[in-house]
Amino acid sequence: MLKIDTQPVVYYSQLDEDHFFTWAQEIPCIKSIDRGYLHIQESEVDEQAMRDLLAILDRYRLSAKPLAALCTPENESWFKDEDKFWYQDVFGSF
Secondary structure: OOOEEEEOOOOOHHHHHHHHHHHHOOOOOEEEEEEEEEEEEHOOOOOOHHHHHHHHHHOOOOOOHHHHHHHHOOOOHHHHHOOOOOHHHHHHOO
């Protein structure tokens, strides 16, 4: 299970926080949100789920570096595309 820390998120209102957690819970590969972590079931991350993860992490300014562990031969052709907005955050210098 991959864990992503949500502690750095700054919410600008209660509704903003509610939307974050509602959105996260709608991504099928996110199995739980516990103690400030998104718990992601790697085997359930398909292309749509990956794009949703990339979007929510970018929108709420969370590091996407943990998603590099989800790069597979099946998704590498589009996931490691250097022209995509997420490339530097996921695969840039550690």
